[in-house]
Every structure is written in structure tokens, then in C-alpha cells.
Amino acid sequence: MALLRCMLMVILVEFCNAIFIACPTLTQCPNLPQGCVCGASCGTNALEINCGKGNFGTILLNDTFVNFTSVQSGVPINLKLPNNLEDININAFNGIEARIRSLNLRDSNLVHVPAALSRLHNLQALDLSGNPIQTVSYSDFNGFANILQLLSISLNHMPAYPNDIDKLPVLRVLNLYDISFEMNDMSIFRGSSISTLKLTFTPGYSGPILPPSIVNLSGLRSVYVNGRRIPCDCSLKYLQDWDVSKLRIHSQCTTDEYKLAEYIRRDLYRC
Known part of the structure; x- marks a missing residue:
């Protein structure tokens, strides 16, 4: 029984290594913006990108992630952005917009829902808490309203x-x-x-x-x-x-x- 459990554990580890990326350093996530790190673990079917320490200024510019590549280009992305943003340019997510499944904009300085989010057609989870947002309308969720x-x-x-x-x-x-x-x-x-x-x-x-x-x-x-x-x-x-x-x-x-x-x-x- 112990041998069987050991064999199952080896199979599980090999399966995880084959399916999921583990990239805790920038060198293993080529072309990420400075200040971003990435990683994933067995049990998640997404690449975690944390740009909480990224120096983007107060506006996330167009094509910020356009040069980003990963070992598995089809893997969904959970993205966290820094907490000093006041706006996001419409094409800021070019190159990864179809892959972003979760977006964390918590504790930033947004007064409205950025129009750039309308291009995230696979966005299932959105964190806008801690922002001084003044109004919200259904049109703010255009592009992902039917999947959020x-x-x-x-x-x-x-x-x-x-x-x-x-x-x-x-x-x-x-x-x-x-x-x-x-x-x-x-x-x-x-x-x-x-x-x-x-x-x-x-x-x-x-x-x-x-x-x-x-x-x-x-x-x-x-x-x-x-x-x-x-x-x-x-x-x-x-x-x-x-x-x-x-x-x-x-x-x-x-x-x-x-x-x-x-x-x-x-x-x-x-x-």
C-alpha cells in the first residue's frame, strides 16, 4: 500500500510538471515588464503574474505586455497590477487580453472602470475594491458581462x-x-x-x-x-x-x- 501511494505521488508530480508552469523568477518568464514576477503551482490551471511592484507610473500604457511570452502560450493568466494606477490605456493588454481570466486592481486610484477591460473577453474575476470609483453601469462590463x-x-x-x-x-x-x-x-x-x-x-x-x-x-x-x-x-x-x-x-x-x-x-x- 505504501509503495502504491508512493507511485501515485510520483505520477502526480510528473503530471503537474508536464501540465503546469513553475516560473518564480523573471528569467523564466521572458519579456515580462520590470517589477513583475510569475509563477504557477499544481492545482491551478493559470499563470500567476504579479506586477504589484511594477513601475508603470499612474497610467498603464498601450502594449505593456505585448512582448510577453511563456512556455505555454495558451495558459490562462491571473494578473495583479500595482496600486497606484489612475487609468489604463485601451490597448494596454495587447498580446494577453484573451488569456486574462482574473484581474486584481485592488487599492488603486481608479475613479471609473477602465474601458480597456472591455477587451478582456474571458475575464471571470475582477477586484476593484479599494478604488474611489464613483459610478458603475452595465456598459462598464461590455466584453465580459456574460462571463464575469x-x-x-x-x-x-x-x-x-x-x-x-x-x-x-x-x-x-x-x-x-x-x-x-x-x-x-x-x-x-x-x-x-x-x-x-x-x-x-x-x-x-x-x-x-x-x-x-x-x-x-x-x-x-x-x-x-x-x-x-x-x-x-x-x-x-x-x-x-x-x-x-x-x-x-x-x-x-x-x-x-x-x-x-x-x-x-x-x-x-x-x-
Whole structure:
């Protein structure tokens, strides 16, 4: 049995070496921009390119990656860019635009969704959190709206929740950061397909932790409320008809007497 396990391990290692790239240094990732490193490991079917220390200035210029080559040119790319960008030129991703599967633009200085992203037709995950983005419309996702499955975005520079996010047809994971306003509009989340929702609030936020419109998410299976406890009392009466039988709520009540989902399911009707 031990010999069999050893043989299986050798086969697995050989399989990984054959299928996946391991390139932790620039010399093994030819023609990457200065400050970028790459790597991949068994279990991921993508090349990880981290340009977090890249010196691109505040604007990512056209053809930044046009000379990049890799051992396996067809492998998808997960790309992280530096956190000082204010804009991205329309042709910045020339040469790799069809390969980018995940794009991390977290904690940069973007005030709008760059139009260059419209050329990333295989983009499935987009992190815009920590950016002072002021508006979001469905047209911002042109080119990848029908494939985007994960979106992270900050709301503290917006006047209200951007309902066009709910039009993304295959979005499954929505991470809302820096929520600074109450989300009381019952049209929020209407028609949304998300199954996982994460809510993170600004320190001064004092409104409802669970927005009333959360009941619109019929396919919701997990809710994460980061760093906040929820009062398990009659202030949640607006959720008394919410079906939480298939839902995991990753948040605690303000007292340890209840678990939130149990309180909603068993006790809220008494209010």
C-alpha cells in the first residue's frame, strides 16, 4: 500500500510538471515588464503574474505586455497590477487580453472602470475594491458581462448601490466593501444571480447590517458580514419572511444566546 501511494505521488508530480508552469523568477518568464514576477503551482490551471511592484507610473500604457511570452502560450493568466494606477490605456493588454481570466486592481486610484477591460473577453474575476470609483453601469462590463462570475468593489465614493451590477447574468460572488450608506431600496439585488455575498462597512456606518432587499436573492447560499455583529431582536422584523433554510450566515448576534439564522427561522415571527 505504501509503495502504491508512493507511485501515485510520483505520477502526480510528473503530471503537474508536464501540465503546469513553475516560473518564480523573471528569467523564466521572458519579456515580462520590470517589477513583475510569475509563477504557477499544481492545482491551478493559470499563470500567476504579479506586477504589484511594477513601475508603470499612474497610467498603464498601450502594449505593456505585448512582448510577453511563456512556455505555454495558451495558459490562462491571473494578473495583479500595482496600486497606484489612475487609468489604463485601451490597448494596454495587447498580446494577453484573451488569456486574462482574473484581474486584481485592488487599492488603486481608479475613479471609473477602465474601458480597456472591455477587451478582456474571458475575464471571470475582477477586484476593484479599494478604488474611489464613483459610478458603475452595465456598459462598464461590455466584453465580459456574460462571463464575469466574481466582482469585488468599494461603494464609499458612490451615492447609492449601482443596480446595474444585478444585471450581470452569471455573477455568483459579490463582495461589497466600504459600504457607507443604507441600502433600503427594495429594487437592490432584484434579478441578481449571486450565491455568495460579502458585506463590509465603513467604521462610521450605523444603519441596518442586512439590507431589506437581501430577500430578493433567491439563490443566495452564503452571507459574510465582516467585523459586525447583528442585533437579534425585533429590529430584524423586516426579514421575518426570509427563507434561510438553505443559507449560511457567517455573522454572530450581538449576544451569544442566538445564532442569527436560527433566530430568523424560529423566533423572529414572535415580533
